[in-house]
Amino acid sequence: MTLPFTKMHGIGNDFVVIDARQTPFPIDTSRLTAMADRHTGVGFDQLLTLEPAQRTDCAYRYGIWNADGSSAGQCGNGARCVAAWLHRAGAIEAGRQVRLESPAGAVGVCVLDDGVVAIDMGEPDFTPASVPFDAPNQAASYALDVAGETLTIGVVSMGNPHALMEVTDLAAPHIDQLGPRVTRHPRFAEQCNVGFAQVIDASHVKLRVHERGAGWTRACGTGACAAAAVLRLRDRVDERVHVQLPGGELIIAWPGPGHRLWMTGPASFVFEGQWLDD
Structure with a gap:
């Protein structure tokens, strides 16, 4: 079996992006770590899955998986790559703020000019x-x-x-x-x-x-x-x-x-x- 993917990066923080909006991507640690290997795999810091939103106020959801197979709550560079991927696929418009659902909650994104993306990361929590x-x-x-x-x-x-x-x-x-x-x-x-x-x-x-x-x-x-x-x-x-x-x-x-x-x-x-x- 073959799995289509896109390799992306945000100023060197690199990702494999999987489109799971139609077909779910089963999370398997051995598969993730094999793909993450920089000598025998694709190589990435995190894998990002694009999924249908579970929240009604969000357009899409994304999952974040580290190179060691563990999950992550948020990734700013990854969120920008998700927004850029969705824009290139015609799923979101440039210049318009939309909300995406991350594992840590909803974030606002806006694709600007020349591949630049602005992300509303919420309010920092110091507790x-x-x-x-x-x-x-x-x-x-x-x-x-x-x-x-x-x-x-x-x-x-x-x-x-x-x-x-x-x-x-x-x-x-x-x-x-x-x-x-x-x-x-x-x-x-x-x-x-x-x-x-x-x-x-x-x-x-x-x-x-x-x-x-x-x-x-x-x-x-x-x-x-x-x-x-x-x-x-x-x-x-x-x-x-x-x-x-x-x-x-x-x-x-x-x-x-x-x-x-x-x-x-x-x-x-x-x-x-x-x-x-x-």
């Missing part, structure tokens, strides 16, 4: 229980003991769990070890995505993200949103900030608590293919 993170009270920062070192982190949910740590040098070697350790820290009950942010000025941030289920990625849309939100809460950045990741740049706009956060960036098509099932 520890939403992450979930083991802390008695909500705070702008928390002390986290990792391998004998005390780190200062912020935590936030963007529909998935995030930790953020400010650094002065993203090239520092110990960051490579800290990423996996923070991701798997026992105070994060469901693990977390961890971002390392270097603030250049009030409107520019450089960022690296280690994702649960995928490892170090070229880009992480929800990670960029989380970084901007945590830094904005601390008055470290303006309400509109350019976040530079290894794969490219995203623009995050968030006035602050009580407002919804918008992310804008490109979505790119790479190739169409057919996966051969044994």
